[in-house]
Amino acid sequence: MTTVQSLLDIGVLNRLRILCISETGWFDTKEVFDDIRDAGGAEIDQYAIPWPPFGDLHKDNAAGFAALLEAETADGAQHRVLFDTGWNPAWMDKRFAEEGIDQLLKDGQIEALVISHEHFDHFWGIGSTLRHCPHITLYIPEGFHPKGLTFIKEQGHTGRLITIPPDQPLLLFPGLAIVNFPMHTLLRVDGENVLYARIRDRGMAMMTGCGHGGVLNLLDYARRTFQGGDRIHALYGGLHIAPLEDWDESRDRMVESLGQYGIAKLACNHCTGRRAVEKMLETGLPVLRGSARNGSQNELFVGNGDVVELA
Numbered sequence: 001m002t003t004v005q006s007l008l009d010i011g012v013l014n015r016l017r018i019l020c021i022s023e024t025g026w027f028d029t030k031e032v033f034d035d036i037r038d039a040g041g042a043e044i045d046q047y048a049i050p051w052p053p054f055g056d057l058h059k060d061n062a063a064g065f066a067a068l069l070e071a072e073t074a075d076g077a078q079h080r081v082l083f084d085t086g087w088n089p090a091w092m093d094k095r096f097a098e099e100g101i102d103q104l105l106k107d108g109q110i111e112a113l114v115i116s117h118e119h120f121d122h123f124w125g126i127g128s129t130l131r132h133c134p135h136i137t138l139y140i141p142e143g144f145h146p147k148g149l150t151f152i153k154e155q156g157h158t159g160r161l162i163t164i165p166p167d168q169p170l171l172l173f174p175g176l177a178i179v180n181f182p183m184h185t186l187l188r189v190d191g192e193n194v195l196y197a198r199i200r201d202r203g204m205a206m207m208t209g210c211g212h213g214g215v216l217n218l219l220d221y222a223r224r225t226f227q228g229g230d231r232i233h234a235l236y237g238g239l240h241i242a243p244l245e246d247w248d249e250s251r252d253r254m255v256e257s258l259g260q261y262g263i264a265k266l267a268c269n270h271c272t273g274r275r276a277v278e279k280m281l282e283t284g285l286p287v288l289r290g291s292a293r294n295g296s297q298n299e300l301f302v303g304n305g306d307v308v309e310l311a
């Protein structure tokens with residue numbers, strides 16, 4: 001049995017603010033999955049599909065996932081971290097400009113870019129970040145493909161590139177840890193970085209790009225790894241419960257299990273799935289609603305330009 005002494009103390013944040021820059025990976029799910037099918041199916045190499053920025057295939061359907069985290073550590077210092085960098089450079093340039101991310105990058109006000117995983121909708125827009133700040137420190141999960149690593153260089157990255165090995169929490173600064181969950185998923189993508197923060201007097205916040213490792217596994221990891229990990233205050237990001245809206249009983253059980261963690265704020269979006277969020281609301285879970293603007297398509301969940309304050 002795990003003892004309290006063996007749990008990792010990551011420190012605490014005074015506050016954490018999350019700006020959803022873009023949660024819309026794409027606008028039309030059927031079109032994306034038709035493109036994947038036409039290119040050879042779920043197990044093909046994603047770099048074989050001529051989507052932006054490598055080609056023009058259905059370029060207006062491409063958007064991407066990115067969020068800005070603003071944290072205050074216990075000593076009062078302010079930290080800004082970009083969590084993912086979207087997909088379509090044209091879309092990301094637009095969203096970065098609308099939210100002032102471009103200027104923050106130019107001014108050196110964002111200290112790191114953490115890539116959750118190599119999927120096109122989280123990573124292929126890296127040029128939009130590097131154009132403004134080529135020397136930004138970059139964190140990726142172990143498991144990136146040679147084409148992804150080459151792409152980072154080709155896009156002009158000159159800063160430190162830090163690869164997170166699986167199952168070894170890395171403290172970005174006191175109060176915020178990155179963990180790489182080993183997994184293999186659609187389009188030969190391996191490994192996903194998940195962020196865990198501990199917020200004073202509140203509990204843990206978990207931030208996921210897609211949560212391909214399974215949201216319940218990721219929450220259980222926090223419980224058995226971190227001091228305070230048994231008290232989950234908030235979730236942010238994609239929970240990958242039913243991204244294709246293919247509902248079945250296992251999803252019902254997943255949402256019911258999620259209800260047992262006592263989470264106070266559920267800011268899920270991206271690949272969580274509309275039906276999954278409706279089920280959460282039916283179950284009485286505290287889902288934060290959005291304003292359905294800047295390309296986000298409904299008010300069920302936190303969308304593009306919406307802010308989540310955790311303090």
Ligand SMILES: [Fe+2]
Nearest residue numbers: 025121210271
């Ligand atoms: Fe995604």
Ligand SMILES: [Fe+2]
Nearest residue numbers: 117119210212
């Ligand atoms: Fe993904």
